[in-house]
């Protein structure tokens with residue numbers, strides 16, 4: 307039987323590209339999403355990949371969601387923690403709510419989701435946990451104290467868990483994208499894009515979601531079994547860490 311891969315936030319943007327790339331590699335794929343039913347339905351209609359709705363920031367919802375996916379497809383062997391949000395503001399104007407929403411989704415979401423599949427992976431002696439962090443978790447970013455803290459936390463989480471999973475056949479890794487051409491980038495003003503962002507990227511362009519998906523496909527593969535606790539940076543040379 308084909309391995310089962312669950313991609314959180316797998317119905318739009320980078321996550322949709324990851325879902326499609328994993329399906330093309332022969333995995334059985336489930337995508338989760340938060341609330342954009344129209345986008346999820348359009349994604350399922352176009353790809354045949356089932357989409358399941360729950361909030362990764364809610365532990366009980368994750369437990370129920372994973373149970374639903376496993377009842378439909380079988381045990382989750384590949385977990386891609388991709389769901390993420392931004393709530394940007396300079397720190398002096400950042401509200402506690404903006405802080406909490408980003409930490410709850412982008413960092414606590416990793417605990418919630420990974421915790422719900424971890425024991426099954428340990429029992430089966432195989433697992434792949436791949437989380438999508440960000441270049442801004444590696445180098446920081448103006449007006450993103452919340453996001454940078456969560457995304458840096460994703461990397462620490464991964465390094466700790468990689469040590470716990472190693473003897474159980476579970477690898478735990480991070481992909482840290484630079485600026486990728488998705489709806490998340492649509493909020494950036496064109497003049498900021500042209501004068502600040504693009505000049506900072508040595509390859510001179512945004513990345514494409516499919517380029518991040520290839521990283522995930524590689525880390526999910528049997529051939530990547532010796533790679534754990536790693537951060538794969540895919541950022542066009544913007545930050546060489």
Ligand code: NDP
Nearest residue numbers: 315319320339340341342361362389390440485486488490
């Ligand atoms: P999008 O905004 O395009 O898509 C986000 C996806 O995550 C959607 O499917 C959304 O569901 C889902 N989602 C958001 N919040 C939750 C939640 N609480 N519970 C469940 N699902 C949720 O994002 P991108 O594709 O741009 O980003 C994907 C990941 O990559 C994120 O973690 C982001 O931080 C990271 N990243 C993105 C970069 C970029 O340049 N775009 C750069 C570096 C990292 P719904 O459709 O229902 O809203």
